Amino acid sequence: MQRTSFSEQHCSVARTLDIIGEWWSLMILRDIFYGVHRFETLLAQLGISRKVLTQRLQRLTEEKILRKVQYQANPPRYEYRLTARGLDLLPVLLSIMRWGDRWLTEEGQIPVEFVHSECGQVTTPKLVCAQCGGELTARNLSPRPGPGAAQEEIESMCAASRNPKLFK
Amino acid sequence: MQRTSFSEQHCSVARTLDIIGEWWSLMILRDIFYGVHRFETLLAQLGISRKVLTQRLQRLTEEKILRKVQYQANPPRYEYRLTARGLDLLPVLLSIMRWGDRWLTEEGQIPVEFVHSECGQVTTPKLVCAQCGGELTARNLSPRPGPGAAQEEIESMCAASRNPKLFK
Numbered sequence: 001m002q003r004t005s006f007s008e009q010h011c012s013v014a015r016t017l018d019i020i021g022e023w024w025s026l027m028i029l030r031d032i033f034y035g036v037h038r039f040e041t042l043l044a045q046l047g048i049s050r051k052v053l054t055q056r057l058q059r060l061t062e063e064k065i066l067r068k069v070q071y072q073a074n075p076p077r078y079e080y081r082l083t084a085r086g087l088d089l090l091p092v093l094l095s096i097m098r099w100g101d102r103w104l105t106e107e108g109q110i111p112v113e114f115v116h117s118e119c120g121q122v123t124t125p126k127l128v129c130a131q132c133g134g135e136l137t138a139r140n141l142s143p144r145p146g147p148g149a150a151q152e153e154i155e156s157m158c159a160a161s162r163n164p165k166l167f168k
Numbered sequence: 169m170q171r172t173s174f175s176e177q178h179c180s181v182a183r184t185l186d187i188i189g190e191w192w193s194l195m196i197l198r199d200i201f202y203g204v205h206r207f208e209t210l211l212a213q214l215g216i217s218r219k220v221l222t223q224r225l226q227r228l229t230e231e232k233i234l235r236k237v238q239y240q241a242n243p244p245r246y247e248y249r250l251t252a253r254g255l256d257l258l259p260v261l262l263s264i265m266r267w268g269d270r271w272l273t274e275e276g277q278i279p280v281e282f283v284h285s286e287c288g289q290v291t292t293p294k295l296v297c298a299q300c301g302g303e304l305t306a307r308n309l310s311p312r313p314g315p316g317a318a319q320e321e322i323e324s325m326c327a328a329s330r331n332p333k334l335f336k
Binding site: 010011012013014015016017018019021022023026027030031033034035036041044045082085087088089090091092093094095096097098099100101102103104105106108109110111112113114115116117118119121122123124125126127128129130131132133134136137138139140141142143144145146147148149153156157160161 | 297
């Protein structure tokens with residue numbers, strides 16, 4: 001796929017999707033979060049091809065999202081565990097799940113619930129501002145170039161966008 | 169791609185990824201969140217092919233994530249706006265961006281910042297429990313079948329998972 005330098009080089013959405021932005025990668029990570037760690041079990045559970053599962057696990061391991069841990073010596077057998085970097089993808093998966101629960105699921109028919117051990121309740125995830133604790137919505141956020149933005153991208157986005165609050 | 173009934177029918181991650189789980193769809197949504205609404209501008213901005221952009225916009229419109237709004241009568245011209253369902257995808261995009269900012273970006277070199285109008289600060293998104301306000305992490309959440317889970321899937325996941333807290 002053709003990708004512009006804007007997409008590829010100076011956008012954290014693009015960079016992240018380059019690694020995890022593929023249907024199967026996120027489904028594999030979902031199952032590993034659920035506690036499924038071994039190749040053959042993932043294979044059976046996901047209904048994925050052996051080739052694709054091998055490729056995706058290799059990529060996720062190269063990107064240090066998963067690490068291989070030996071669980072049997074003779075013959076050597078490995079399982080896949082989430083690294084700190086991988087565990088930190090939980091908000092991505094939970095945000096995707098919450099959206100599907102809200103918009104693609106019949107009222108009350110949520111397939112998987114998460115109990116939050118801090119309060120003991122079935123949780124509904126909410127994205128808030130770490131600075132003030134207020135909820136983050138499309139209505140109360142204004143994007144602007146950060147220290148890592150390239151000048152030509154700033155100009156390009158300013159010209160393209162009709163969001164009056166954008167890139168001032 | 170082959171997908172099992174578990175993936176396809178009773179999982180909000182799978183259902184959501186069926187709609188938005190494609191690199192370009194999320195990049196298109198990112199630009200529309202940034203205020204880019206018109207076909208030709210998205211085309212130029214994203215460096216995407218005309219065919220793929222057309223297909224993705226059509227799918228996102230069919231799924232009621234975007235709506236077409238006429239902005240010119242003669243000849244008729246349309247732009248793409250986020251629906252309530254689309255605006256509610258912001259936590260997905262922000263979670264993806266936050267992860268990339270943290271793990272794929274050099275210290276201090278964040279490409280895009282978001283100012284939160286409620287507190288006026290550059291925000292760092294944080295996923296919390298809507299019930300108690302505590303942060304949600306891989307360490308303090310236990311998945312379990314919800315009302316919409318199918319019995320055979322529960323049994324299958326219980327057998328597959330080695331997470332002691334899972335699906336008790």
